[in-house]
Amino acid sequence: MGNYSSNVGSVLISKERIQERVKDIAQKINEDYKDKDNVVILGVLKGAFVFLADLIREISLDIRVEFISVSSYVNSESTGKFYLKIPCTGNLEGANVIIVEDIIDSGLTIEYLLDVLKNQKVKSARICCLFSKKIRREKEVDIDYVGFDIGDDFIIGYGLDYNGKFRNIPFIATYKDDKNL
Numbered sequence: 001m002g003n004y005s006s007n008v009g010s011v012l013i014s015k016e017r018i019q020e021r022v023k024d025i026a027q028k029i030n031e032d033y034k035d036k037d038n039v040v041i042l043g044v045l046k047g048a049f050v051f052l053a054d055l056i057r058e059i060s061l062d063i064r065v066e067f068i069s070v071s072s073y074v075n076s077e078s079t080g081k082f083y084l085k086i087p088c089t090g091n092l093e094g095a096n097v098i099i100v101e102d103i104i105d106s107g108l109t110i111e112y113l114l115d116v117l118k119n120q121k122v123k124s125a126r127i128c129c130l131f132s133k134k135i136r137r138e139k140e141v142d143i144d145y146v147g148f149d150i151g152d153d154f155i156i157g158y159g160l161d162y163n164g165k166f167r168n169i170p171f172i173a174t175y176k177d178d179k180n181l
């Protein structure tokens with residue numbers, strides 16, 4: 001299992017299962033977008049970069065890849081207010097955008113992003129995420145492409161971090177707190 005730290009718990013989703021689902025999702029996108037032009041895959045940094053890198057290599061359409069980064073103000077006064085940490089540098093006007101997320105929890109980030117895209121006058125916007133934690137939803141979100149519906153475990157790996165670490169793990173594991181060792 002590699003020389004990962006003791007915080008890396010048991011394997012929840014193997015590398016192979018992830019790759020299968022990524023291929024399934026890409027196939028659906030290939031089918032759904034085969035007659036569309038100006039298709040943009042918009043990755044939400046940082047978490048989505050691993051999923052996005054695998055996904056786009058299974059997409060056999062003419063696409064552009066863009067990135068965006070969203071953050072929320074963290075203090076008790078303004079939690080839940082978002083801003084663009086890194087705006088998208090490409091032109092999204094008139095584009096058929098597929099937002100690619102690693103995980104959707106509360107749904108607040110995606111709600112904010114859909115609003116941003118509307119203001120940029122995109123032609124269409126769909127949502128693709130590898131992991132969905134429905135149990136944590138605060139806003140109803142219509143997700144067009146979902147890899148796995150998961151429970152409330154804190155998961156790491158395949159782009160998902162804990163304090164910036166563990167994004168490089170090629171499978172999904174639970175995060176094991178030192179207290180529980």
Ligand code: PRP
Binds near residue numbers: 047108161
């Ligand atoms: C994660 C994830 C989504 C967001 C989802 O990002 O990548 O963007 O949280 O949460 P929500 O549905 O509750 O809004 P995070 O803020 O952890 O940053 P990262 O992608 O840089 O790890």
